[in-house]
């Protein structure tokens with residue numbers, strides 16, 4: 001199709017709106033935690049499609065499910081019943097403890113559904129969100145997303161009853177809730193802002209404040225779900241049950257799918273919400289296969305163990321005490337290395353040395369590899385980072 005990478009870059013610039021700043025590589029294939037580019041060069045992938053590819057690339061169980069379902073039925077719309085959708089909803093209820101699901105195609109869409117459901121249930125339109133939050137880029141989800149760089153151009157179109165409060169400060173939530181508040185929306189660990197882990201007990205305290213004040217709690221587990229933090233869902237670290245929970249990213253192991261889950265008694269009625277592609281048979285069969293792999297390969301435990309292994313390793317090699325490194329933090333295989341300077345250069349050098357990493361908030365390296373990454377691959381990542389930082 002293309003004779004060189006340069007041709008891909010040129011045509012991308014000509015035919016695609018320039019919303020993304022991409023490194024100069026064209027990715028062609030992957031296996032496990034390894035990606036291969038146009039030239040055949042291999043990379044250990046610590047991005048995983050932004051915390052999406054939990055079971056790694058080309059997992060045989062997932063591929064088999066995709067092929068079998070594609071052979072049978074890819075899409076028929078929600079005008080009809082299909083088996084994979086019902087099976088996935090039952091499975092999600094089992095692993096999350098939530099009651100019912102609404103299926104959509106992305107994270108932002110699941111946030112839209114959550115905001116809309118909270119508005120319907122409470123009859124109110126105010127929301128309390130956290131400074132540093134990221135919930136998506138559609139107008140509703142952007143309304144509860146904090147960053148100026150995301151919002152500035154569209155400010156006049158956003159929901160206007162959103163109050164942003166300091167993250168990890170339960171008293172701030174208590175003060176912000178008023179008679180207009182439908183829900184408090186939080187990430188259990190803030191992802192895009194740089195893997196910000198709140199203080200112990202924060203989510204639990206917000207949960208009790210919401211219950212006392214008759215306000216819904218929406219937990220956005222789009223990035224933290226499916227074993228990423230060493231638990232199936234990050235809410236388990238605090239033993240908290242939200243009223244509404246949003247999922248996407250790792251749900252489909254690379255196939256686009258999102259879900260909004262709610263507890264018993266909270267639901268839309270007929271025609272109150274819909275999505276043409278939401279929960280289509282191919283997406284649901286893929287998600288089911290991925291969940292099966294997480295279970296059979298014990299990837300949740302693996303995330304916990306490898307997260308600890310990674311932390312030990314960076315300590316052993318002295319990365320944590322390097323003057324360029326401000327802090328290393330995280331849970332499971334959701335890890336951040338905060339630097340005292342911009343990380344663009346380090347991202348480039350790592351890529352040259354065969355490691356893909358991603359930078360959030362300008363100075364935070366976010367490591368969210370596939371949960372199937374091996375210890376040897378982690379060793380290699382740490383030694384590459386170490387060599388660069390030195």
Ligand SMILES: *Cc1c(COP(=O)(O)O)cnc(C)c1O
Pocket residue numbers: 106107108109111134135136137187191192220221222223248249
């Ligand atoms: C990625 C992300 C979203 C948005 O998901 P999209 O699929 O990109 O719309 C929302 N919330 C969190 C926590 C995310 O990490």
